[in-house]
Amino acid sequence: MKNAQGRDNKTEGFSLIETLVGVALVAIAMLGLAQLMILSIANNTQADRMSSATFLARQQIEQLRLLTIDELNAQVGVPIDEQLDLNLDGVLDYRRITLLQTSGISFQAQVMIFAAEQMNESVGNLTGDPQKYRVRANITSIISR
Numbered sequence: 001m002k003n004a005q006g007r008d009n010k011t012e013g014f015s016l017i018e019t020l021v022g023v024a025l026v027a028i029a030m031l032g033l034a035q036l037m038i039l040s041i042a043n044n045t046q047a048d049r050m051s052s053a054t055f056l057a058r059q060q061i062e063q064l065r066l067l068t069i070d071e072l073n074a075q076v077g078v079p080i081d082e083q084l085d086l087n088l089d090g091v092l093d094y095r096r097i098t099l100l101q102t103s104g105i106s107f108q109a110q111v112m113i114f115a116a117e118q119m120n121e122s123v124g125n126l127t128g129d130p131q132k133y134r135v136r137a138n139i140t141s142i143i144s145r
Contacts, residue, residue: 053094053113053136056084060098060111061141069145072107075100079123092116094136097123106144113137 014022060080064072080098085091095114100107113136114126126133 049115050136052086054139056094056096056113057111057137057139060096061109061139064098064100064107064109064141065143072100072143072145073102076102076107079127081123083119092119095119095126097126099127106142108140109143110138110140 064075067075075098077100080096080100082096082098083092084094084096086093093116095116095118097112097114099110099112101110102108112127112130114121114130114133115136118126118133121133126135130138
């Protein structure tokens with residue numbers, strides 16, 4: 001049947017069910033994207049922590065390279081245990097433990113960086129089994145004079 005303007009009286013557009021199905025499909029797609037976004041943020045955070053830990057370890061190695069032979073000898077066998085607050089917000093971010101050993105005319109420096117969760121653990125436990133305590137960076141270098 002045609003109306004006064006000569007058009008059919010068919011209803012045009014989408015039905016309620018078609019609209020709900022479309023909204024449901026869009027919602028499912030958005031949930032998938034949200035999960036991907038959360039995973040991406042977690043991976044970026046992990047990469048940032050690893051990068052910071054590596055930087056802190058390398059920084060300590062460079063500081064040790066600037067020391068004289070007498071200053072290095074004074075540090076041999078005495079672990080340097082530092083608690084670091086990187087952004088000065090009053091919250092400790094990392095724990096850096098430096099071990100220095102001598103072998104003849106050279107020194108072996110080992111720097112281990114641990115997360116803040118390891119602040120209460122003893123130095124002996126951390127250096128004895130760093131993987132158990134999830135060491136963030138473990139860098140060893142030879143310093144010769």
